[in-house]
Amino acid sequence: MRGRRLGGALAALTLVGGLAGTVLVAAPASAHDYVVSTTPKTGSTADAAVPKVEVTFDDVVLDPQHDGSTTVLQVTDAAGKHFETSCPTVSGRDISVPTALGAAGAYTVTWRIVSADGHPVSGTFGFAYRPPSGTTSAAGQAAAPCGGSTAKAGAAADSASGSSSVSPGVVIGIVGVVVLLAAVVVVLLTRRARRSLDA
Known part of the structure; x- marks a missing residue:
């Protein structure tokens, strides 16, 4: 059971990382x-x-x-x-x-x-x-x-x-979103684990 939850957490975090990468790639392009x-x-x-x-x-x-x-x-x-x-x-x-x-x-x-x-x-x-x-x-x-x-x-x-690069403000914003999404994933997985134990 614990291994299954760990696998789910890794999958969720991988999804968050993929989303962050997409945002990082799209951010400078959309600024043209x-x-x-x-x-x-x-x-x-x-x-x-x-x-x-x-x-x-x-x-x-x-x-x-x-x-x-x-x-x-x-x-x-x-x-x-x-x-x-x-x-x-x-x-x-x-x-x-x-x-x-x-x-x-x-x-x-x-x-x-x-x-x-x-x-x-x-x-x-x-x-x-x-x-x-x-x-x-x-x-x-x-x-x-x-x-x-x-x-x-x-x-x-x-x-x-x-010599141009993505502005620091954009990078900070993206990092903030990634951290927030990761926190949400952890909270959801923790709640699911507690429910499984209570059952």
Whole structure:
């Protein structure tokens, strides 16, 4: 009987340990920044000038070098030409870049940031441009005007994320949950053992 109870306790504690491991793995992943809004809106059609493209995230965007070098925000047409006119800027939860669009058509925005948890996050979205008749169209550029590239910024972002880790507060919280669950398991097993003895 005692061996059976010990086996049950070990199984329960193993379950608690597995749950804790799952939480530890999921915690940093779930902390990645995600897009909450874009200007222009994703999938929309802009029928007026678009002086800038902006992406807003749910949490702050990190700028470890304080120069935007770990952030990418590029605006390209179907031919791959660039229509951002400068480097992106980071301000809290927002990244933006000035633009001068070309002819009417589809445009793709490619972004990459260092998330608040220190990890690189990237994505794309598209919008259509239908300017009024007579609007001046920019010629676009074959290369990104910022002088960097997605790969270069990505390498910088990866370097910045290399030293990141789960915050102490998260670790303490997870440990607390594990201890609490273990205590509950011990109490339940103790009660069950007492009932068996009384019977």
